[in-house]
Amino acid sequence: MPATARAESQAVDCTGINAVSPKCSTNETAYFRDFFYLGGRYLTTSSGNLTFDQLYVEKLTPALGVSQPKPLVFFHGGAVSGVTWLNTPDNRKGFASYFLERGFMVYLVDHTSVGRSSQMDTADYVLWNTTTAEGVEAAFTAPELAAAYPQAVNHTQWPGTGIKGDPYFDAFRKTVIPFTSNWTTGELSMRASACDLLDHIGPSYLISHSSGATYSVLLSNDCPQNVAGNINLEHSTQPFWNYGSTLNSGSAIRPWGLANTPLDYDPPITNASELVVEIVGNDTLALRNCHLQAEPARQLPKIASVPYLCITGEASVHATYDHCVIEYLKQAGANPDWIKLADLGIHGNGHFMHLEMNNLEIAAVVEGWILKTESSQP
Template structure:
């Protein structure tokens, strides 16, 4: 019991009443003590020859941490998949020590799966498989934590929700930057490995929701496409995009299949390497947004993803604010049941790309829970 109590403290969800009898309240389960376990899933053996010696290694496996509330209110858990440079730890607590989303959803009766992508964090990388890159302090400041100071896109000046100055050597920034880890630089290797590993995870745990962030957005689409019967819904926090071609701060043609670099199922077929996907460019809605590349009509249908409800969440001040609406339009055009939670239109202002760590993170989590429970979640009888 002491170990469970200490674990609850580490999640920021335990107080002096933690060992009292559990009871359901209007805000969740009071006195929550979560059970914690971990496992690895996916992975395959490969042989590597160096000189006259051949050795065997495992590659592609992912670390999964399962947190189970004492009272499971909902039959399907939530799989958290962090974005570039992040791990499952980023959903535990915020950099300034407040309640993270893992704690919030545990309180409301969801089993939580925190994961590290292949070759990321606690998921091993075999040297020689692609290469590793890392974020600098300037990358983090300009894109995530101090965007108003850099003002690199129209909405950047609206960023007010990051706790602290957002600049290097600020204590909150230091706590966040210390969590940043290396990531696979080859996006094709990364997408292939992630799609394979998270599909294996769904096969192991059964029906669940996917919550993806940023870079992981494409991986969520691939897993939903591969296992539409197991993925009960996808919450995509500012997913990789926009369709087909990057917008600031990235450059170049990506996402050959519209929302992914590698194949997803279209009806009629998109052809080899998506060569039968015909596109048109639609003008931007205003000067603060980008133009959108959509399918030419009649649009092909994402027939598997059309079976999976999707919520796309975008912050007011993020570099995704100019273009996430294009991703939403593309998904809708392809037959996906997609809802757009554009946070400022919902009355939630000032957030950046790391919305789940910012001052109002619980307010945003409440909106996501509302969508889950209104759209796809079935609760156990009370």
């Protein structure tokens, strides 16, 4: 057999999950890894004390050393885990590698109830996973096919076809795992455990995706002295409301505005019912109306004290309602930054932008904001 033919016959398929083969090389950046569990509490049962609410944390130290003054802590979105920040479904470098190469200490967490922080399926932690393969296609990997909102047709950045059977879709779909549907319990445990983490590592930049943005908001409320900046890739903290796919549809949630558990408003309130809510704007599929405070709005001084950034993709459904969080924060006394990627010439991104083909361009946007914010500190 000719040498060329032998080489072709021995070629290794390293697409998607096939890259698990020892014959496939890695694109990841060299780092040292440590793991820890922080927070947690004992729950007394008839058979003894069980441990609940512990938070799994990976500490990634760049092999070439740390050159940046403050660490980064990454909070994943719903139905995935901290691995979302590592390599992408098509085996390219993820956000963790990007920032490790630039000298940042990186911390990855699995939210309490998820992944290696999973809890027992009790009345406190009711596990929930309604994200079907079809739902993943429609919402994240191929929204342009259903086009439930006008911006969806601009989606071009997901690797591969984004539908079942594609190796990159299948690799991503296998990362979708159950998480708790008890938002109150989940938030309370993360407030305690994640502030414990920040107490140990000091002021840090928090980088969150989707529903993970709830936790960075809560930490800005509870331990703002340790939050150097709050960076959100499409914050899923729409005030008071989850939007449906048709006009004037959805469901009430987050009665405290940006969360399901208490925030420190000024003037103070003891019950979420004291917040007066009004609907602002006409509801269209391209631009949803907002559920905001009626004026004069109560302030959120602790949250407002933390520098805030939201980044929104051109083709994501978040392009239709991310403005509502920005408006709510302004009402509450904050001065949030909002970067719409299309305004920077970065086009075609959906909700999981940190996994898409231009993910490192987006990481560079995040880095630029961090460096700008850091340079403005006294």
